[in-house]
Amino acid sequence: MGSRDAEATRRRLLKAAREEFAAYGIAGGRVERIAAAAQSNKAQIYHYFGSKDGLFDAVFDAMCRETVDAVPIDAENLPEYAGRLFDSYERRPWVQRIATWYRLERAGTGDLLSVVLASNEAKVQAVADAQARGVLPAHFPADVLLGLVIHLSGFWSSNVPEFDAVVAGHSTAARRQVVVDAVAALLS
């Protein structure tokens, strides 16, 4: 128990790495801090994950799998789908930041994550089907519509501080409602 549990150590490292990378990104994140926060050792990181980049990949991969599982698409009710995405960001605040770091620091390097690609394709298909059935309007192509919905769901974590200062003071519930309403308006 505790002191010699490889799986637990791996988990502690992953969790600490998630915090560190969410806060500082890949270039800014410090392996030493991650090891210390996980009450472990730098060498363990290289033993379990091979490299700093490998550690970030593991964090990102795990995060993507969780997110894909956590919020299945409901093409019949995209406003509520966006609301649930919003909820998932509230529950796991690192998701948006890690995804953004990934986009900025990892674009073009290495392969795309097939689990995410497949999930996106399936979601586009679900939207396209709903459009074909007439449940969803067709004034946007399915891929674009899905993209807009996902994009809007991240509205509140995308603003520069100078804008946040101007929009301050909305409750979580109100912020969620904005996302839901905005997606609903998109479908009108």
Added chain:
Amino acid sequence: MGSRDAEATRRRLLKAAREEFAAYGIAGGRVERIAAAAQSNKAQIYHYFGSKDGLFDAVFDAMCRETVDAVPIDAENLPEYAGRLFDSYERRPWVQRIATWYRLERAGTGDLLSVVLASNEAKVQAVADAQARGVLPAHFPADVLLGLVIHLSGFWSSNVPEFDAVVAGHSTAARRQVVVDAVAALLS
């Protein structure tokens, strides 16, 4: 001319820094590369800008001033305003990336840029006025509405590569139209 023009050197450094920071961010950007790309010297950076962070601030500040000047708000026609923002991102592709690095790496450190704050406040006021006149619908508060419009204008530069791969193949004109249409839908 050329070899001893302080202002020109400053400009070359700023331009090189803009490219470097847009590509790699603050932590990832390399002072050495910036100096080399500007055909100058590391020490010049410290002479003109004090520090790496000071250099980034100068880049960000200049960029904000340009953007604020380049795209004045037109509260009577928000879809077209969003379209013009989209155009400005196409023309100056580094804007969105620098703004994102700023948000991720600089949030909470130092003061907010008053030029941006003032511009945002004025824009919110313009939207609120238009709402009061009945030119704009009032189902979103003015600050939120403006935020959504700006957020939507950046739609195409905000997606993770795994999503870009799925939405590939839309022309610039089509992408612009999506932004305009999405904002129009928001106002319905």
Added chain:
DNA sequence: GCGAACTAACTAACCGTTTGATTAGTTACA
């Protein structure tokens, strides 16, 4: 006691920042 888990100490490279000196342009004065 064997192998897996763990760790402190180490290293080699990197990188932001500074130094100290050189060069080019400008002013002042005879």
Added chain:
DNA sequence: TGTAACTAATCAAACGGTTAGTTAGTTCGC
């Protein structure tokens, strides 16, 4: 006008701290 004194611009080299990655040895469960 000629030149000495001054200022601003430039740069190569070095410094000191940091950091990703490694090693070689120790501890512990089975």
